[in-house]
Amino acid sequence: MKAWLLADFKGLDCLQLADALDPIPADGEVVVDLEYAALNPADRYLAQGQYPAKPKLPHILGRDGVGIISALGAGVREFQIGQRVLIIRGDTGVNRWGTLAQRVAVSIDSLATPPASWNIQQSAGAALVYLTAHQALTQWGELPSSIVLITGASGGVGVASVQLAKSLGHTVIALSRDSKKRGNLAELGADHAVDPTDPNWPANLKKRLEPRRVDLAIDNIGGSMLPQVIETLGSFAKISVVGQLAGPVPNFSTAALFFRRIRIGGVAVGTFTRTEAMIAWQSSLNLLARTGAKPLVDRVFTFEQLRPAFEHLAAGPMGKVLIEIRNSSPDPVG
Secondary structure, eight states, X not given: OEEEEEOSSSOGGGEEEEEOOOOOOOTTEEEEEEEEEEOOHHHHHHHTTOSSOOOOSSBOOOOEEEEEEEEEOTTOOSOOTTOEEEEOSSSBTTTBOOSSBSEEEEEGGGEEOOOTTSOHHHHHTOHHHHHHHHHHHHTTOOOOSOEEEETTTTSHHHHHHHHHHHHTTOEEEEEOSOHHHHHHHHHHTOSEEEXXXXXXXXXXXXXXXXXXXXXXXXXXXXXXXXXXXHHTEXXXXXXXXXXXXXXXXXXXXXXXXXXXXXXXXXXOGGGOOHHHHHHHHHHHHHHHHHHTOOOOEEEEEEGGGHHHHHHHHHHOOSSXXXXXXXXXXXXXXX
């Protein structure tokens, strides 16, 4: 099969499209002939050696994907050859070969059937972002109707967070640097779309929300924005930290946390058990059904266009970036 092989943990330049051995399913696994895969910032982090996992090289990135089962391992009864499935979560693309290939072997514990009302592209990149958004929104326990602020709201997790937060009945504040994307986020249901490049945005937001403050922040960005986010929070507020696309957080006074008793917690879908992941997945689907919201796909690249696809991801898409694999060049004969 053809696959994008990562030869070293020195960045995406170490990726090369090459021939790789076809996967063979072990007990409790299936082989999926991939139709689409999705990119995530975590793929870049792993390629740069900035991720806890250090899989054996060469490695194949890619955690999300949808495709058709072509082979069954011993003991598999829940799925059949010819069935379309999507990958929920697990070691795919982390400690074992991932979805940036024509085929992938996956444990049945990491599979689900795509929702009937979604198309193939919507199913390809949904699982990881919705599970992440769900964990970010619910890890503090059940929240009453709250004000939820989301940084990097136009990205994959950001869009998923906006959709799920609205389904839960929260007031949503979406941060995006792009005026067109702010308009799109408002159409998705955001109550306030804010430009974080305005140095006065925290003060202006506090005036707009008076007498209330932000109850929960979902931070996908990090960097110098986190202290600004903290400024908008009310007493007993929480921050769910998803990513650090803007890099490390600069020094700030931890006294900003003391007197309002603000709590900060990391988000990591990899900590979910199979049962927890499936509960969160089904809960996400139920919430989306309330409003009719569906996954948002920004752009689809060909299998051979992986490098420009990662560049597009880094530039900040509106939703998910996909790779179409089913129409990639066939394997060489012989």
